[in-house]
Every structure is written in structure tokens, then in C-alpha cells.
Amino acid sequence: MHTRRRYHHGDLRAALLTRAEETLREKGPTALSLRELARDLGVSHAAPSRHFKDKQALLDALALTGFDRLDERMSASLKEAGESFAERMKAAARAYVDFATANAELLDLMYSIKHDPKASEELIAASQRWTRQTLNLIAEGQRRGEVREGPLERVGIGVFSTLHGYATLAASDSLPPDVRAEGLDELVAYILRGCAPEKPRQTA
Amino acid sequence: MHTRRRYHHGDLRAALLTRAEETLREKGPTALSLRELARDLGVSHAAPSRHFKDKQALLDALALTGFDRLDERMSASLKEAGESFAERMKAAARAYVDFATANAELLDLMYSIKHDPKASEELIAASQRWTRQTLNLIAEGQRRGEVREGPLERVGIGVFSTLHGYATLAASDSLPPDVRAEGLDELVAYILRGCAPEKPRQTA
DNA sequence: TCACCTTTGTTGTCATTGACAGCATTGTTG
DNA sequence: CAACAATGCTGTCAATGACAACAAAGGTGA
Numbered sequence: 103m104h105t106r107r108r109y110h111h112g113d114l115r116a117a118l119l120t121r122a123e124e125t126l127r128e129k130g131p132t133a134l135s136l137r138e139l140a141r142d143l144g145v146s147h148a149a150p151s152r153h154f155k156d157k158q159a160l161l162d163a164l165a166l167t168g169f170d171r172l173d174e175r176m177s178a179s180l181k182e183a184g185e186s187f188a189e190r191m192k193a194a195a196r197a198y199v200d201f202a203t204a205n206a207e208l209l210d211l212m213y214s215i216k217h218d219p220k221a222s223e224e225l226i227a228a229s230q231r232w233t234r235q236t237l238n239l240i241a242e243g244q245r246r247g248e249v250r251e252g253p254l255e256r257v258g259i260g261v262f263s264t265l266h267g268y269a270t271l272a273a274s275d276s277l278p279p280d281v282r283a284e285g286l287d288e289l290v291a292y293i294l295r296g297c298a299p300e301k302p303r304q305t306a
Numbered sequence: 307m308h309t310r311r312r313y314h315h316g317d318l319r320a321a322l323l324t325r326a327e328e329t330l331r332e333k334g335p336t337a338l339s340l341r342e343l344a345r346d347l348g349v350s351h352a353a354p355s356r357h358f359k360d361k362q363a364l365l366d367a368l369a370l371t372g373f374d375r376l377d378e379r380m381s382a383s384l385k386e387a388g389e390s391f392a393e394r395m396k397a398a399a400r401a402y403v404d405f406a407t408a409n410a411e412l413l414d415l416m417y418s419i420k421h422d423p424k425a426s427e428e429l430i431a432a433s434q435r436w437t438r439q440t441l442n443l444i445a446e447g448q449r450r451g452e453v454r455e456g457p458l459e460r461v462g463i464g465v466f467s468t469l470h471g472y473a474t475l476a477a478s479d480s481l482p483p484d485v486r487a488e489g490l491d492e493l494v495a496y497i498l499r500g501c502a503p504e505k506p507r508q509t510a
Numbered sequence: 511t512c513a514c515c516t517t518t519g520t521t522g523t524c525a526t527t528g529a530c531a532g533c534a535t536t537g538t539t540g
Numbered sequence: 541c542a543a544c545a546a547t548g549c550t551g552t553c554a555a556t557g558a559c560a561a562c563a564a565a566g567g568t569g570a
Contacts, residue, residue: 260496267471
């Protein structure tokens, strides 16, 4: 174990991000202090600046790892899901909601950073990648004839809004707890009704 | 005009909230400083503490005014809306989305505060009041036979999620701009499909 | 091997901030 | 008009983010 006696930490950048996320989770975003992070990692108070120009830069990077992990979870969940649109949507919903509840503060960070006019390009790209991944689900469903036709943005926006809204509400503890657990099935059913093909008698 | 020569400001508390919201809107939440607020209002750096024990207390109060205004806008919008569920839902959606885009950072504050385990009771109450107001729309629709039956939480949760998600996404600039403007109608249509009665042939 | 350069940490410093304590002024009420 | 409460002020402190100047480690090429 590197007993912190070494001048060079080894991977301070990663360590900072990890510890920062713990702090974020445990004590909220306002309690996150660069100096405290440094202390926790046994490093001088200015060391973090070598890896993050700014406190904001650290937060950006943190949000970025959030999107990466969200993408990852989502992909994994979809990989295991069946082929039908219903199954895939349910898998996606579960992945998103699970992530949101397990990383409430992080999710908040991921989206609140967008308010900043000069948000890092990487971050915006990551966010859009994530959005597109979800919208792809819809396109897929359309190809299978299980989702009504129409431009992707129009059809997908409702679905994406619903998923995001539910996840956000769950994360911010704004849902009655009993609903949250078992409500996913109902939510998916609602989504499916919302984007079902115009002529209901398409699928067997 | 009170030229700030007076020892007592008159209504420092309200002034602080007003100015705080401006700063929040213009420079984001991290830039909000009690001392700067005090300076702006021509008041000593410790004066705000007479009205807000804490920075957090100010933020809580700010979020509270947000919920109040949101309720207000929503009520006003509904008062002018027609009777049908479709019309009322559309009015609600427009009110929420308008509020969200016009007060993006504030909305963020309103919901992010919930993460705090010891969020003020008032704030939680306000949030729940707002949720209930929206859910009432659903109940109303059910009474009119324009919304499928079932426990309110189950039926309403999807609708509320969709509204909240769309508003949040719009506020955080995560929607393609062209979609945002004209997409409300489509969104409402999607919502209506999602909560339509099981037997479509109910209404003439 | 060793001189050089780059990366990564370190120490020192500064202005700003939030919080608190103690005092001053004003307004109110009996 | 004399308490007294409400509101504001000055002073101070520790913590913080940012920056500058310096130091150690880790290559890299002659």
C-alpha cells in the first residue's frame, strides 16, 4: 500500500474523483471542499489544482463520470433485456431509476451543470450521448412497429421526459415511497400507452 | 426612495430574497454570497443574519417563494382554462414549463434541497402541496371519465413525472430548442394517451 | 550516466466568505 | 418615558479557493 510517503501519489486524479463522489453522496455538494479532499488523501492543499484547474472543473469531471456510468448501466441492462419494446423500455427505466436513486446527488450535479453557459463541451456531449441512447430505444421500437410513427424528437420526447421525471422525482425523494418501488411497471405501461401505434391492432 | 441612510432598511428580508433570486438567475447558485447581498443592499455584512440564520435558511426561503409562485401561476393558468381534462392538462403543462424555463436555477434549487435530510418542514410541505395540486388534476379527470380509473398515485405518477421531466429538461437546456417550443402539444397528446380510459369509446 | 525538461506536489500567501459575539440604534408598548 | 424587542453594525475567526514560487520524481535523449 502506498503509505502516502511517496511524493507522487500515483493516481491522485482518480482518487480525488472517487473521494469527491463519496463526500458528495454523504454530505452534499456544498460540503465538498478541495482542501478537505486533499487532506483526506494525505496530500497538500494545492495538489488538486494540478489535476483540476478549478473546483468547477472537478465537478464537471465528476458529472462526466456519472454520465459514463449511466451509459454503461443502461447498456448492460439493455443487453440482458428481451427484444420487445416493452421489455427494453422496462429495462431502461429500471436502469435509470436505479441509477438515480443510488446516485441522487450526482444526478443532480449532472443536470444542474447544464445551467452554466460555459459548461464543458465534453459534458454536453456526454449528456447528448445519453439522450440519444435513450431515444434510440424509441427508434428501435418504431422499426419493430411497436411504437407510433413520427419524427423521433416528437415521439421520443414524451418518453424521455417521463423517464427523466420519474427518476428525478425518485432521486429527490419527492415520490411516496410505496409508489416508487412497485410503480415502475405501472410507469412503463403508461409509457407504452403513450407511444403505442395509432392502430392498436398491429401486433398479434 | 429610502436612500439607505436609514438605520432600518424597512424590509430587508424581502429585499434579500429578491436580490438573491436575481443573483441566482444571473450568476448561478455558487456565486450567491450573503456578504455580497448585504453590500448590494447597502447593509452591513452581518445584517442578513437577523433574517436568515444561515445561508441555507435563505436558500430554503427562496425555494419556498418558488413553490408559492409556481402554485400561483398554476392556479391562474387553470382558472382560465376550459373544463375538459385535455384543456386543463395543457394549461398545467404550459404553466409548469413556462415557470421552469423562466426560473431554471430556482427550480433546481427547489428540488435539490430535498436531498438534504433536514430540509425545512415548510419546504417539504410546499413541495407536497404542489404535487397534490397537480395530482388533483388527474382526480378531476377521473371524475369526468376522461382519465382511466385506479388509485391516484398509480395513475397520476406517470403524468406528473412527464410534466416534471419535461419542465426539468427544458429548464436545464437538455432539449433540442426546436422541440421545446412547439412540442408541448405533442407532449400533452402523449400524456392523454397514457392516461386515457381503458375503453376508448366512453366520450362521444 | 547524466543533464534537461515535464509532471506532479509542496509551502506560502491573499482576498473572500460564513458564522459568531458584542454593541448600537430604532421602534414599540405599557 | 422607560423598559424591551427587533434590527442593524463592527470586529473577529477559521475555512476556503486561487495563485505564485519552489521542490522533488520521472522520463528521455546524448
